[in-house]
Amino acid sequence: MNSRTDSQGLEAEEEAADEGTREKRYKWSQMSLDELVDVYWQDIAPTRYRDGFDEDRDVPTYEWLTEYGYSGIAYALREHHDLTPKQFFVDVVGLENEVSDEWEWNVNHENTVNALEVYLNSIRTRGGRAESTVETHRTRLAKWVRTYRELHGTDALLEPLSELDQQPREIERCLAVLDVFDEELSTDRSKLEYLHVARAWYAFVKRRKYAKYNPLSEAGEEFGWEASEPNPQALSASQVRRIYGEVDSPEAELLVVALAGWGLRPSEVAALHVDQVVLDAEDPHLTFGDGERKNGPGEVTLLYGVDVVADRIDTLSDREAWNGYLFPSRSSSTGHVSVSTIRRRFKQLADTAGVVVDGDTPTPKMGRRFWYSAYQEAVGEVLEGLEGVAEDQGSSSTEVVLRNYLSREQERKARRRRMYEKLDTAFE
The missing domain is CATH 1.10.443 (hpI Integrase; Chain A)
Known part of the structure; x- marks a missing residue:
C-alpha cells in the first residue's frame, strides 16, 4: 500500500468540476434565503441541467423537487419565509416564470409556435393532463426546438414536414438532435422522456395535417436506451x-x-x-x-x-x-x-x-x-x-x-x- 499523508486538496477546484446528481442532507429550516439560493445554483441547477431543463430559466415543479429529494425546500419556504416555491424561484433566484402568460418560445417561425401551443392546449383540455405535466412537455419541446436551431440554423420545424421527399434528410436532422441529448443527458430515462415528448408532438401535427410524416416514428430503434437502468455490478x-x-x-x-x-x-x-x-x-x-x-x-x-x-x-x-x-x-x-x-x-x-x-x-x-x-x-x-x-x-x-x-x-x-x-x- 502506498504511504499515506493527509490530503487537504483544493476543494474549490474539485467542487467546481463536480458532475452527477447530488444527494445531500439539508437543514432546510435553518437556512436563510441566501443559503437556499446557494443550494439552487450549487446543487439543484446542475441536476436540472443534466435532466434536460434550462437551469437559468425553467422553474422546477413540486413533483420534480420531490422526485429528486429536494421537497424539504417547499416546507422551509412556506413556514419560514412566507414564500411558495414558484415565488422563490422566480422572485428570489431570478428564473423566468415559464407558466405565466408571458411565456416566450423564442422561436421565429410563427406556424411552429402555433403548432406547439395547439398541442399543449390539446393535451391539457382533451387529454386531461395535469398542469405540471403540460409544463414539463412545454419545457422539453422548447429544448428540442432550441437544440434543433443550434444544429441546423432554423426553428421552422414544420417546413420540411410538408414534403415527403424531405423525409430522409429530416429524419437525419432529428437524429442529430437526439445525438446531442444522448451526449448531454445523464440517464436513458431522461433521453427517452425527451424522445417520447418530441415524437408525440410530431405525431400530433401529422394527425392535424400540419405534416405528412413523423420523422421520429422509428427513432427509438436507433438507440440502445432502456427505460430502467440496470443495477450496477458488484466489485469482486x-x-x-x-x-x-x-x-x-x-x-x-x-x-x-x-x-x-x-x-x-x-x-x-x-x-x-x-x-x-x-x-x-x-x-x-x-x-x-x-x-x-x-x-x-x-x-x-x-x-x-x-x-x-x-x-x-x-x-x-x-x-x-x-x-x-x-x-x-x-x-x-x-x-x-x-x-x-x-x-x-x-x-x-x-x-x-x-x-x-x-x-x-x-x-x-x-x-x-x-x-x-x-x-x-x-x-x-x-x-x-x-x-x-x-x-x-x-x-x-x-x-x-x-x-x-x-x-x-x-x-x-x-x-x-x-x-x-x-x-x-x-x-x-
Whole structure:
C-alpha cells in the first residue's frame, strides 16, 4: 500500500468540476434565503441541467423537487419565509416564470409556435393532463426546438414536414438532435422522456395535417436506451483490494472503506459527520437519524475499518475550526464535499489501479454492491454451517434451525464473523 499523508486538496477546484446528481442532507429550516439560493445554483441547477431543463430559466415543479429529494425546500419556504416555491424561484433566484402568460418560445417561425401551443392546449383540455405535466412537455419541446436551431440554423420545424421527399434528410436532422441529448443527458430515462415528448408532438401535427410524416416514428430503434437502468455490478474482493492498494491518504482510505467496507451510499459518505460515529469497543457503529437515509433511521455496524475512521477523526480534530464532517469542504455551503467529488475520487483510484468492469471504470455504487454481495454470501455460509444441525434435529431447513435453535445474539455473531472474514480478505 502506498504511504499515506493527509490530503487537504483544493476543494474549490474539485467542487467546481463536480458532475452527477447530488444527494445531500439539508437543514432546510435553518437556512436563510441566501443559503437556499446557494443550494439552487450549487446543487439543484446542475441536476436540472443534466435532466434536460434550462437551469437559468425553467422553474422546477413540486413533483420534480420531490422526485429528486429536494421537497424539504417547499416546507422551509412556506413556514419560514412566507414564500411558495414558484415565488422563490422566480422572485428570489431570478428564473423566468415559464407558466405565466408571458411565456416566450423564442422561436421565429410563427406556424411552429402555433403548432406547439395547439398541442399543449390539446393535451391539457382533451387529454386531461395535469398542469405540471403540460409544463414539463412545454419545457422539453422548447429544448428540442432550441437544440434543433443550434444544429441546423432554423426553428421552422414544420417546413420540411410538408414534403415527403424531405423525409430522409429530416429524419437525419432529428437524429442529430437526439445525438446531442444522448451526449448531454445523464440517464436513458431522461433521453427517452425527451424522445417520447418530441415524437408525440410530431405525431400530433401529422394527425392535424400540419405534416405528412413523423420523422421520429422509428427513432427509438436507433438507440440502445432502456427505460430502467440496470443495477450496477458488484466489485469482486480482488478488485476492492487493488483499489484499496492505491489509496495515498487517510481521506482516500476512509472513502474506500466507507463505500466497500461499510456499504454506504456515496451521498452518505460525503455527508459523514463525527456525531454519527460511535466508537464503542463492543459495538462500533454509525447512526443515521430520520431523514438521513432513504430506508429510514438506523445504525450501520462497523465490522471493519474502525481504526481508519478513528485516525481520521484524530487528524481532523487538530485542525482549527473543524466543522465535524469527515470529508470537509470550505467551498461548499453544506460544509462537506459533494457526492460528485466522492464519485470522482473513487474513479480516480480505480483508474490508477487499472480496475475495469465491463470495459468501464467502476463507480462507487459497485463498491456498495460488493458489500451487499459479501453480506449475502456470509448469510448463506452461516446457513450452510447449520445443515448438519438441521439433519440431526430432523428440521425441514436450515432457516428453521436458525430461527428456533440459535439465539439472536448467536446468529448475529456468526453472521458478523463470516462478514469480517470476507472484508478482511478484500482489504488485506
